[in-house]
Amino acid sequence: MxxxxxxxxxxxxxxxxxxxxxxxxxxxxxxxxxxxxxxxxxxxxxxxxxxxxxxxxxxxxxxxxxxxxxxxxxxxxxxxxxxxxxxxxxxxNSAQAIERCVDKSMTTFLLQNAGLPTPPTFAVEGRAAAEEIAERELPKTPLVLKPLFGAQGRGIKMIRSLADLPAPETVSEVYYLQHYVPRAGPPFRDFRIFVVAGRAVAMMSRRGEDWITNVNRGAVPEQISGHDENELAELAIAAANAVGADFAGVDIVPAADGSLLVLEVNSMPAWSGLQSVAAVNISDAIAEALLKTVADRAEAARPYRFASPANS
Missing domain, CATH: 3.40.50.20 (Rossmann fold)
Structure with a gap:
């Protein structure tokens, strides 16, 4: 059928x-x-x-x-x-996977719970709680404020002092704060790995003059060089598994010491920039994997047929 x-x-x-x-x-x-x-x-x-x-x-x-x-x-x-x-x-992706990825606080919780490297992150309600976090963490590193529900780099802000914290009403009273990951730049670089059904099908480096390296903000997609693609793939696959995503765009940032940290897992990822440097057609990869799942389910549902014994 x-x-x-x-x-x-x-x-x-x-x-x-x-x-x-x-x-x-x-x-x-x-x-x-x-x-x-x-x-x-x-x-x-x-x-x-x-x-x-x-x-x-x-x-x-x-x-x-x-x-x-x-x-x-x-x-x-x-x-x-x-x-x-x-x-x-x-x-x-399932409703549960989408909910986990849309809520950045749950994403980072699941990444940390799975033992995957991700920057220290805090999600609190109210200005007083945010100031307490900032006072404790800012002597160590700047913080990155992100909208709890957001995408494509919109609403991200560097926090270097208490005065940089926005008013509560502008962030719906919720402050999602993450350690900034220092790295060489400009130009700045990070990675997007596209995972489908437990396989990394495409990946790119994003190069930008801004430390927020989203393609829609002017970053340039490039093929990856100088980094272990197998390590990136393994980390991205583990991150997608941690949130239960069948396909995902996983953002990974290289720290100054060469270590890799997972920043986000996107359950409804765009891939225009990635497709421009990818060797595979990403739509084809998703379609093939999904239809294989459908075919496997149909095969499993078929009744077993036993061959008739041969006449003696």
């Missing part, structure tokens, strides 16, 4: 179109829809109404993006992903 895959995306960007194309080239039917369009509906056998699927459920779901919205809207959308998982539909 032809597998039917739901690609969850809130806009028809190049990456979403590429994923749908890669799935179709491999014989699947790909339907793209935003989570906002999927309804809980107790009149349906599954309890969900999914555009393009009628009474059927998809054979798998591939989450490209979840749009911003109110707390209630995001809770409902993630609830849809939780429901699909409860209905035994493979969801890449």
């Amino acid at each position: 032809t597998p039917r895959i739901l690609v969850v995306s809130d806009n028809s960007d190049a990456r979403s179109r590429g994923l749908a194309k890669s799935l179709r080239q491999r014989g699947a039917i790909a339907v793209t829809a935003p989570l906002a369009a999927i309804a809980f509906d107790t009149g349906r056998l599954s309890g969900l109404a999914i555009p393009g699927f009628g009474q059927r459920l998809p054979d798998a779901v591939l989450v490209r993006s979840v749009a911003a919205g109110s707390f209630e809207a995001i809770t409902r959308r993630l609830g849809v992903l939780h429901a699909l998982g409860r209905l035994s539909v493979p969801v890449w």
Whole structure:
């Protein structure tokens, strides 16, 4: 039976179109829809109404993006992903993995809990608690303030003194503070490794004049040289496993002493910059791995057939 895959995306960007194309080239039917369009509906056998699927459920779901919205809207959308998982539909990435990665404090907790190298990090509520952390840690190193929920380098700020701490209302009362990792620069460099189904399929170095080395802020993607790619791959795979992600973009920074530290794990990663230097088509890699999962599940569900004994 032809597998039917739901690609969850809130806009028809190049990456979403590429994923749908890669799935179709491999014989699947790909339907793209935003989570906002999927309804809980107790009149349906599954309890969900999914555009393009009628009474059927998809054979798998591939989450490209979840749009911003109110707390209630995001809770409902993630609830849809939780429901699909409860209905035994493979969801890449699962609601739980997305929640773990979107919340940077949980990501760093899971990385540290898995024994992976990551900078000392603190997430507290209220200005007084943030000042206490800053007073204790700033004599050792500058701190990096990041939005708890944020991406692509937006809202990141270097904290060198108490005066640099923003007002509580600008950070929703939550201060996520991480030791700055000193490294050579400018230019500054770090790494993005793309992991799919437990395999590092692509990686790049990002070079920028700014210490925040996101491609959308002007950093240049380059092929990696002068570092052990196997070490980077092993660390990235372990980080993706720590948060339970089927595919992920893992950000790794080299410290001045040559050690590697995991900064973030992105469960809905972009890969335009990475694709420009990658030897593989990343959409193809995701599609192949997802469809293999679907095929393996279908094979496991088939009843065993025993050969009839030969006539004597």
